[in-house]
Amino acid sequence: MLRREILAIAALSFLPSVVSAQDTVKIGLILPMTGQQASTGKQIDAAVKLYQAQNGTTVAGKKIEVILKDDTSVPDVTKRLAQELVVNDKVAFLAGFGLTPSALATAPIATQAKVVQVVMAAGTSSITEASPFIVRTSFTLAQSSVPMAEWAFKNGIKKVVTLVSDFGPGIDAEKSFSDKFKADGGAIAEALRVPLRNPDFSPFLQKVADAKPDALFVFVPSGAGAQFIKQFVERGLDKSGIRLIATGDVTDDDQLNGMGDVVVGVINTHNYSANHDSAFNKIYVEAFKKANGNLRPNFMSVGGYDGMHLIYEALKKTKGATDGEKLIAAMKGMAWESPRGPISIDADTRDIVQNIYVRKVEKVGGELYNVEFATIPNVKDPVKAAKK
Numbered sequence: 001m002l003r004r005e006i007l008a009i010a011a012l013s014f015l016p017s018v019v020s021a022q023d024t025v026k027i028g029l030i031l032p033m034t035g036q037q038a039s040t041g042k043q044i045d046a047a048v049k050l051y052q053a054q055n056g057t058t059v060a061g062k063k064i065e066v067i068l069k070d071d072t073s074v075p076d077v078t079k080r081l082a083q084e085l086v087v088n089d090k091v092a093f094l095a096g097f098g099l100t101p102s103a104l105a106t107a108p109i110a111t112q113a114k115v116v117q118v119v120m121a122a123g124t125s126s127i128t129e130a131s132p133f134i135v136r137t138s139f140t141l142a143q144s145s146v147p148m149a150e151w152a153f154k155n156g157i158k159k160v161v162t163l164v165s166d167f168g169p170g171i172d173a174e175k176s177f178s179d180k181f182k183a184d185g186g187a188i189a190e191a192l193r194v195p196l197r198n199p200d201f202s203p204f205l206q207k208v209a210d211a212k213p214d215a216l217f218v219f220v221p222s223g224a225g226a227q228f229i230k231q232f233v234e235r236g237l238d239k240s241g242i243r244l245i246a247t248g249d250v251t252d253d254d255q256l257n258g259m260g261d262v263v264v265g266v267i268n269t270h271n272y273s274a275n276h277d278s279a280f281n282k283i284y285v286e287a288f289k290k291a292n293g294n295l296r297p298n299f300m301s302v303g304g305y306d307g308m309h310l311i312y313e314a315l316k317k318t319k320g321a322t323d324g325e326k327l328i329a330a331m332k333g334m335a336w337e338s339p340r341g342p343i344s345i346d347a348d349t350r351d352i353v354q355n356i357y358v359r360k361v362e363k364v365g366g367e368l369y370n371v372e373f374a375t376i377p378n379v380k381d382p383v384k385a386a387k388k
Helices: 003-012 015-020 038-055 075-087 100-113 125-129 141-154 168-184 202-211 225-234 279-291 299-317 324-331 382-387
Strands: 024-031 062-070 093-096 116-119 134-136 159-165 187-194 215-219 243-247 267-270 335-338 341-345 352-364 367-379
Touching: 024 038, 024 075, 038 062, 038 279, 038 299, 062 075, 062 299, 075 093, 075 100, 093 100, 093 299, 100 116, 100 125, 100 134, 100 168, 116 299, 116 324, 125 134, 125 382, 141 168, 141 215, 141 243, 141 267, 141 352, 141 367, 141 382, 159 168, 159 202, 168 187, 168 215, 168 382, 187 202, 202 225, 279 299, 299 324, 299 335, 341 367
Parallel strands: 024 062, 024 093, 093 116, 116 134, 159 187, 159 215, 215 243, 243 267
Antiparallel strands: 267 352, 335 341, 341 352, 352 367
Protein backbone atom coordinates (compact mmCIF):
# COMPACT_ATOMS: atom_id res chain seq x y z
CA MET A 1 0.00 0.00 0.00
CA LEU A 2 1.32 3.46 -0.87
CA ARG A 3 2.32 5.75 1.97
CA ARG A 4 -0.17 8.34 0.69
CA GLU A 5 -3.04 5.79 1.01
CA ILE A 6 -1.93 4.80 4.52
CA LEU A 7 -1.92 8.44 5.61
CA ALA A 8 -5.32 9.03 4.00
CA ILE A 9 -6.91 6.06 5.76
CA ALA A 10 -5.23 6.94 9.07
CA ALA A 11 -6.74 10.41 8.83
CA LEU A 12 -10.26 9.06 8.44
CA SER A 13 -10.81 8.18 12.09
CA PHE A 14 -10.54 11.85 13.08
CA LEU A 15 -13.29 13.08 10.78
CA PRO A 16 -16.71 12.48 12.38
CA SER A 17 -16.26 15.05 15.16
CA VAL A 18 -15.10 17.63 12.61
CA VAL A 19 -18.07 16.98 10.33
CA SER A 20 -20.62 17.18 13.12
CA ALA A 21 -19.44 20.66 14.03
CA GLN A 22 -20.25 22.04 10.59
CA ASP A 23 -23.46 23.78 9.55
CA THR A 24 -23.29 22.12 6.13
CA VAL A 25 -23.81 18.38 5.73
CA LYS A 26 -22.02 17.12 2.65
CA ILE A 27 -22.98 14.04 0.63
CA GLY A 28 -20.31 12.56 -1.63
CA LEU A 29 -22.24 11.11 -4.58
CA ILE A 30 -20.00 8.73 -6.55
CA LEU A 31 -21.53 7.56 -9.83
CA PRO A 32 -20.56 6.34 -13.29
CA MET A 33 -21.41 9.48 -15.27
CA THR A 34 -19.36 8.30 -18.28
CA GLY A 35 -18.55 4.88 -19.68
CA GLN A 36 -20.60 1.69 -20.03
CA GLN A 37 -22.82 2.36 -16.97
CA ALA A 38 -23.38 6.08 -17.66
CA SER A 39 -27.17 5.65 -17.82
CA THR A 40 -27.12 4.52 -14.18
CA GLY A 41 -25.25 7.65 -13.14
CA LYS A 42 -27.53 9.90 -15.15
CA GLN A 43 -30.68 8.39 -13.64
CA ILE A 44 -29.49 8.55 -10.02
CA ASP A 45 -28.06 12.06 -10.33
CA ALA A 46 -31.36 13.26 -11.83
CA ALA A 47 -33.34 11.62 -9.01
CA VAL A 48 -31.13 13.16 -6.32
CA LYS A 49 -31.62 16.59 -7.87
CA LEU A 50 -35.39 16.03 -8.10
CA TYR A 51 -35.61 15.00 -4.45
CA GLN A 52 -33.82 18.16 -3.37
CA ALA A 53 -35.96 20.30 -5.67
CA GLN A 54 -39.09 18.85 -4.04
CA ASN A 55 -37.86 18.72 -0.43
CA GLY A 56 -35.41 21.59 -0.14
CA THR A 57 -31.73 21.67 0.77
CA THR A 58 -32.06 22.24 4.52
CA VAL A 59 -32.67 19.48 7.08
CA ALA A 60 -32.67 19.86 10.87
CA GLY A 61 -31.11 23.29 10.50
CA LYS A 62 -28.26 21.98 8.32
CA LYS A 63 -27.59 22.89 4.71
CA ILE A 64 -27.34 19.77 2.50
CA GLU A 65 -24.66 19.89 -0.18
CA VAL A 66 -24.24 17.11 -2.76
CA ILE A 67 -20.79 16.71 -4.32
CA LEU A 68 -21.00 14.63 -7.50
CA LYS A 69 -17.96 12.63 -8.68
CA ASP A 70 -17.63 10.44 -11.79
CA ASP A 71 -15.86 7.13 -11.10
CA THR A 72 -16.37 5.73 -14.65
CA SER A 73 -17.25 2.38 -12.94
CA VAL A 74 -13.57 1.74 -12.14
CA PRO A 75 -13.21 0.53 -8.50
CA ASP A 76 -9.74 2.04 -7.99
CA VAL A 77 -11.14 5.41 -9.06
CA THR A 78 -14.14 4.96 -6.73
CA LYS A 79 -11.82 4.25 -3.80
CA ARG A 80 -9.64 7.27 -4.53
CA LEU A 81 -12.65 9.56 -4.86
CA ALA A 82 -14.16 8.23 -1.62
CA GLN A 83 -10.89 8.91 0.25
CA GLU A 84 -10.71 12.43 -1.16
CA LEU A 85 -14.34 13.16 -0.30
CA VAL A 86 -13.88 12.00 3.29
CA VAL A 87 -10.45 13.53 3.93
CA ASN A 88 -10.63 16.75 1.89
CA ASP A 89 -14.35 17.52 1.62
CA LYS A 90 -15.28 16.05 5.01
CA VAL A 91 -18.48 14.44 3.75
CA ALA A 92 -20.91 12.92 6.25
CA PHE A 93 -22.28 10.44 3.68
CA LEU A 94 -20.88 8.48 0.76
CA ALA A 95 -23.60 7.54 -1.73
CA GLY A 96 -24.26 6.18 -5.21
CA PHE A 97 -22.12 3.20 -6.40
CA GLY A 98 -23.23 1.99 -9.81
CA LEU A 99 -21.53 -1.40 -9.64
CA THR A 100 -20.69 -3.91 -6.91
CA PRO A 101 -16.87 -3.64 -7.20
CA SER A 102 -17.14 0.11 -6.64
CA ALA A 103 -19.33 -0.33 -3.55
CA LEU A 104 -16.99 -2.96 -2.10
CA ALA A 105 -13.90 -0.84 -2.77
CA THR A 106 -15.41 1.92 -0.63
CA ALA A 107 -16.52 -0.28 2.29
CA PRO A 108 -13.21 -0.17 4.23
CA ILE A 109 -13.21 3.63 4.02
CA ALA A 110 -16.77 3.81 5.37
CA THR A 111 -15.80 1.51 8.24
CA GLN A 112 -12.59 3.34 9.14
CA ALA A 113 -14.13 6.81 8.95
CA LYS A 114 -17.49 5.75 10.45
CA VAL A 115 -19.20 7.45 7.52
CA VAL A 116 -22.56 6.08 6.31
CA GLN A 117 -22.36 4.54 2.83
CA VAL A 118 -25.73 4.58 1.04
CA VAL A 119 -25.74 2.10 -1.86
CA MET A 120 -28.24 3.40 -4.41
CA ALA A 121 -27.55 0.94 -7.26
CA ALA A 122 -25.19 -2.03 -6.80
CA GLY A 123 -27.08 -5.29 -6.28
CA THR A 124 -24.83 -8.08 -4.97
CA SER A 125 -26.27 -9.56 -1.77
CA SER A 126 -23.04 -9.45 0.24
CA ILE A 127 -22.46 -5.69 -0.07
CA THR A 128 -24.14 -4.74 3.20
CA GLU A 129 -22.00 -7.32 5.01
CA ALA A 130 -18.80 -5.54 3.93
CA SER A 131 -19.21 -2.72 6.50
CA PRO A 132 -21.53 -1.98 9.44
CA PHE A 133 -21.93 1.51 7.94
CA ILE A 134 -23.46 0.35 4.63
CA VAL A 135 -27.19 0.63 3.99
CA ARG A 136 -28.90 -0.11 0.65
CA THR A 137 -31.89 1.53 -1.04
CA SER A 138 -31.69 -0.23 -4.41
CA PHE A 139 -32.25 -4.02 -4.58
CA THR A 140 -30.49 -7.35 -4.59
CA LEU A 141 -30.52 -9.57 -7.66
CA ALA A 142 -31.82 -12.50 -5.65
CA GLN A 143 -34.94 -10.50 -4.80
CA SER A 144 -35.91 -10.61 -8.49
CA SER A 145 -34.34 -13.92 -9.53
CA VAL A 146 -36.13 -16.20 -7.07
CA PRO A 147 -39.65 -14.97 -8.03
CA MET A 148 -38.69 -15.33 -11.72
CA ALA A 149 -37.73 -18.98 -11.16
CA GLU A 150 -40.96 -19.58 -9.28
CA TRP A 151 -43.10 -18.05 -12.06
CA ALA A 152 -41.23 -19.92 -14.82
CA PHE A 153 -41.76 -23.39 -13.40
CA LYS A 154 -45.40 -22.72 -12.53
CA ASN A 155 -45.99 -21.63 -16.13
CA GLY A 156 -44.73 -24.73 -17.90
CA ILE A 157 -41.07 -23.92 -18.35
CA LYS A 158 -39.04 -27.03 -17.45
CA LYS A 159 -35.63 -26.55 -19.10
CA VAL A 160 -33.68 -23.27 -18.93
CA VAL A 161 -30.31 -21.88 -20.00
CA THR A 162 -29.06 -19.05 -17.76
CA LEU A 163 -26.99 -16.19 -19.22
CA VAL A 164 -25.58 -13.58 -16.84
CA SER A 165 -22.87 -10.92 -16.70
CA ASP A 166 -19.81 -12.37 -14.99
CA PHE A 167 -19.57 -10.35 -11.77
CA GLY A 168 -21.19 -10.36 -8.33
CA PRO A 169 -24.81 -9.57 -9.19
CA GLY A 170 -24.78 -11.91 -12.18
CA ILE A 171 -23.45 -14.77 -10.10
CA ASP A 172 -26.10 -14.02 -7.45
CA ALA A 173 -28.80 -14.00 -10.14
CA GLU A 174 -27.56 -17.27 -11.67
CA LYS A 175 -27.34 -19.10 -8.34
CA SER A 176 -30.59 -17.86 -6.80
CA PHE A 177 -32.59 -18.51 -9.99
CA SER A 178 -31.03 -21.95 -10.55
CA ASP A 179 -31.36 -23.10 -6.95
CA LYS A 180 -35.06 -22.22 -6.83
CA PHE A 181 -35.83 -23.53 -10.33
CA LYS A 182 -34.14 -26.89 -9.64
CA ALA A 183 -35.76 -27.17 -6.19
CA ASP A 184 -39.15 -26.79 -7.88
CA GLY A 185 -38.29 -29.56 -10.37
CA GLY A 186 -36.81 -27.71 -13.34
CA ALA A 187 -33.52 -28.39 -15.15
CA ILE A 188 -30.68 -26.00 -16.00
CA ALA A 189 -29.29 -27.06 -19.39
CA GLU A 190 -26.33 -24.70 -19.29
CA ALA A 191 -25.04 -21.76 -17.21
CA LEU A 192 -23.35 -19.08 -19.33
CA ARG A 193 -21.35 -16.11 -18.00
CA VAL A 194 -20.55 -13.15 -20.25
CA PRO A 195 -17.68 -10.68 -19.57
CA LEU A 196 -18.91 -7.48 -17.93
CA ARG A 197 -16.58 -5.21 -19.92
CA ASN A 198 -17.29 -4.92 -23.66
CA PRO A 199 -19.54 -7.99 -23.83
CA ASP A 200 -20.17 -9.85 -27.07
CA PHE A 201 -23.25 -12.00 -26.57
CA SER A 202 -23.17 -13.70 -30.00
CA PRO A 203 -21.11 -16.83 -29.20
CA PHE A 204 -23.11 -17.38 -26.01
CA LEU A 205 -26.41 -17.01 -27.86
CA GLN A 206 -25.26 -19.66 -30.31
CA LYS A 207 -24.83 -22.03 -27.36
CA VAL A 208 -28.37 -21.16 -26.26
CA ALA A 209 -29.71 -22.01 -29.73
CA ASP A 210 -27.84 -25.33 -29.70
CA ALA A 211 -29.18 -26.28 -26.24
CA LYS A 212 -32.82 -25.72 -27.33
CA PRO A 213 -34.19 -24.87 -23.85
CA ASP A 214 -37.78 -23.90 -23.13
CA ALA A 215 -36.53 -20.50 -21.99
CA LEU A 216 -33.44 -18.32 -21.62
CA PHE A 217 -33.06 -16.55 -18.26
CA VAL A 218 -30.98 -13.38 -18.53
CA PHE A 219 -29.36 -10.83 -16.26
CA VAL A 220 -27.24 -7.99 -17.62
CA PRO A 221 -26.69 -4.71 -15.75
CA SER A 222 -28.68 -1.56 -16.43
CA GLY A 223 -27.55 -0.06 -19.73
CA ALA A 224 -26.55 -3.35 -21.39
CA GLY A 225 -30.04 -4.63 -22.20
CA ALA A 226 -30.34 -2.91 -25.59
CA GLN A 227 -27.11 -4.49 -26.87
CA PHE A 228 -28.23 -7.91 -25.64
CA ILE A 229 -31.62 -7.64 -27.36
CA LYS A 230 -29.97 -6.47 -30.60
CA GLN A 231 -27.75 -9.57 -30.70
CA PHE A 232 -30.62 -11.82 -29.56
CA VAL A 233 -32.54 -10.72 -32.67
CA GLU A 234 -29.50 -10.88 -34.98
CA ARG A 235 -29.02 -14.53 -33.99
CA GLY A 236 -32.68 -15.23 -34.75
CA LEU A 237 -33.53 -16.35 -31.23
CA ASP A 238 -36.64 -14.15 -31.25
CA LYS A 239 -38.10 -16.58 -33.82
CA SER A 240 -36.65 -19.78 -32.31
CA GLY A 241 -39.48 -20.58 -29.91
CA ILE A 242 -37.15 -20.10 -26.93
CA ARG A 243 -38.91 -17.85 -24.41
CA LEU A 244 -36.97 -14.91 -23.00
CA ILE A 245 -37.36 -14.37 -19.24
CA ALA A 246 -35.28 -11.93 -17.25
CA THR A 247 -34.72 -9.66 -14.31
CA GLY A 248 -36.00 -6.15 -14.99
CA ASP A 249 -32.47 -4.85 -15.55
CA VAL A 250 -32.72 -6.26 -19.10
CA THR A 251 -35.97 -4.46 -19.97
CA ASP A 252 -34.77 -1.24 -18.35
CA ASP A 253 -37.30 1.62 -18.63
CA ASP A 254 -34.47 3.93 -19.68
CA GLN A 255 -33.87 1.93 -22.88
CA LEU A 256 -37.06 -0.06 -23.40
CA ASN A 257 -38.60 2.04 -26.17
CA GLY A 258 -35.41 1.73 -28.22
CA MET A 259 -35.49 -2.08 -28.12
CA GLY A 260 -38.47 -2.37 -30.47
CA ASP A 261 -41.48 -4.68 -30.58
CA VAL A 262 -39.28 -7.79 -30.32
CA VAL A 263 -39.42 -7.43 -26.51
CA VAL A 264 -43.23 -7.31 -26.37
CA GLY A 265 -44.36 -10.24 -24.25
CA VAL A 266 -41.08 -10.68 -22.34
CA ILE A 267 -41.81 -11.70 -18.74
CA ASN A 268 -39.53 -10.22 -16.12
CA THR A 269 -39.42 -9.56 -12.39
CA HIS A 270 -38.24 -6.40 -10.66
CA ASN A 271 -38.83 -3.76 -8.02
CA TYR A 272 -39.94 -0.78 -10.14
CA SER A 273 -41.65 0.12 -13.37
CA ALA A 274 -42.41 3.63 -14.61
CA ASN A 275 -45.84 2.14 -15.29
CA HIS A 276 -46.36 1.25 -11.59
CA ASP A 277 -49.96 2.15 -10.75
CA SER A 278 -49.86 4.45 -7.74
CA ALA A 279 -50.66 8.13 -7.24
CA PHE A 280 -47.18 8.79 -5.89
CA ASN A 281 -45.49 7.16 -8.87
CA LYS A 282 -47.58 9.12 -11.36
CA ILE A 283 -46.44 12.35 -9.70
CA TYR A 284 -42.84 11.09 -9.61
CA VAL A 285 -42.74 10.11 -13.28
CA GLU A 286 -44.30 13.38 -14.41
CA ALA A 287 -41.90 15.48 -12.30
CA PHE A 288 -38.86 13.43 -13.38
CA LYS A 289 -39.74 13.76 -17.07
CA LYS A 290 -40.42 17.49 -16.75
CA ALA A 291 -37.04 18.08 -15.09
CA ASN A 292 -35.06 15.90 -17.52
CA GLY A 293 -36.22 16.56 -21.07
CA ASN A 294 -38.90 13.84 -21.04
CA LEU A 295 -36.45 11.15 -19.83
CA ARG A 296 -38.36 8.24 -18.30
CA PRO A 297 -37.21 7.27 -14.77
CA ASN A 298 -35.95 3.73 -14.26
CA PHE A 299 -35.31 1.47 -11.28
CA MET A 300 -31.92 3.08 -10.65
CA SER A 301 -33.61 6.45 -10.26
CA VAL A 302 -35.77 5.27 -7.35
CA GLY A 303 -32.67 3.88 -5.63
CA GLY A 304 -31.27 7.41 -5.69
CA TYR A 305 -34.53 9.13 -4.78
CA ASP A 306 -35.14 6.82 -1.82
CA GLY A 307 -31.50 7.07 -0.78
CA MET A 308 -31.93 10.82 -0.37
CA HIS A 309 -35.14 10.27 1.58
CA LEU A 310 -33.31 7.91 3.93
CA ILE A 311 -30.53 10.46 4.47
CA TYR A 312 -32.96 13.33 5.11
CA GLU A 313 -35.13 11.35 7.53
CA ALA A 314 -32.10 10.00 9.43
CA LEU A 315 -30.79 13.55 9.89
CA LYS A 316 -34.19 14.60 11.22
CA LYS A 317 -34.02 11.77 13.77
CA THR A 318 -30.51 12.74 14.89
CA LYS A 319 -31.45 16.45 14.91
CA GLY A 320 -28.71 17.14 12.39
CA ALA A 321 -25.96 15.15 14.14
CA THR A 322 -23.69 13.37 11.65
CA ASP A 323 -22.20 10.71 13.89
CA GLY A 324 -22.17 7.60 11.68
CA GLU A 325 -23.31 5.18 14.38
CA LYS A 326 -26.27 7.39 15.30
CA LEU A 327 -27.27 7.78 11.68
CA ILE A 328 -27.14 4.04 10.98
CA ALA A 329 -29.19 3.39 14.12
CA ALA A 330 -31.77 5.93 12.88
CA MET A 331 -31.96 4.24 9.48
CA LYS A 332 -32.50 0.69 10.75
CA GLY A 333 -36.16 -0.29 10.52
CA MET A 334 -37.20 2.91 8.74
CA ALA A 335 -40.23 2.44 6.47
CA TRP A 336 -41.89 4.73 3.91
CA GLU A 337 -43.84 4.94 0.67
CA SER A 338 -41.66 5.03 -2.45
CA PRO A 339 -42.65 5.55 -6.09
CA ARG A 340 -42.14 1.76 -6.34
CA GLY A 341 -44.49 0.99 -3.41
CA PRO A 342 -43.92 0.38 0.32
CA ILE A 343 -40.28 -0.16 1.33
CA SER A 344 -38.30 -0.49 4.55
CA ILE A 345 -34.75 -1.02 5.80
CA ASP A 346 -34.22 -4.38 7.48
CA ALA A 347 -32.98 -3.61 10.99
CA ASP A 348 -30.75 -6.71 11.05
CA THR A 349 -29.16 -6.57 7.59
CA ARG A 350 -29.47 -2.85 6.66
CA ASP A 351 -30.81 -4.06 3.32
CA ILE A 352 -33.98 -2.99 1.56
CA VAL A 353 -37.27 -4.86 1.91
CA GLN A 354 -39.65 -4.22 -0.98
CA ASN A 355 -42.35 -5.57 -3.27
CA ILE A 356 -41.22 -7.50 -6.33
CA TYR A 357 -43.49 -7.37 -9.35
CA VAL A 358 -43.97 -9.89 -12.15
CA ARG A 359 -44.28 -7.85 -15.34
CA LYS A 360 -44.91 -8.29 -19.06
CA VAL A 361 -43.58 -5.91 -21.69
CA GLU A 362 -46.59 -4.37 -23.44
CA LYS A 363 -47.44 -1.39 -25.60
CA VAL A 364 -49.29 1.30 -23.66
CA GLY A 365 -50.27 4.47 -25.51
CA GLY A 366 -47.79 3.67 -28.26
CA GLU A 367 -44.87 3.18 -25.86
CA LEU A 368 -43.30 0.06 -24.38
CA TYR A 369 -43.69 -0.50 -20.63
CA ASN A 370 -43.13 -3.23 -18.07
CA VAL A 371 -46.75 -3.79 -17.03
CA GLU A 372 -47.11 -5.38 -13.59
CA PHE A 373 -49.57 -8.26 -13.27
CA ALA A 374 -48.56 -9.92 -9.97
CA THR A 375 -47.00 -8.73 -6.71
CA ILE A 376 -44.81 -10.56 -4.21
CA PRO A 377 -44.98 -8.30 -1.13
CA ASN A 378 -42.24 -7.35 1.34
CA VAL A 379 -39.41 -9.40 -0.16
CA LYS A 380 -36.23 -9.58 1.90
CA ASP A 381 -32.94 -10.55 0.31
CA PRO A 382 -33.28 -14.35 -0.14
CA VAL A 383 -29.52 -14.94 0.10
CA LYS A 384 -29.32 -13.44 3.61
CA ALA A 385 -32.59 -15.10 4.61
CA ALA A 386 -31.14 -18.50 3.64
CA LYS A 387 -28.17 -17.96 5.95
CA LYS A 388 -30.40 -17.64 9.02
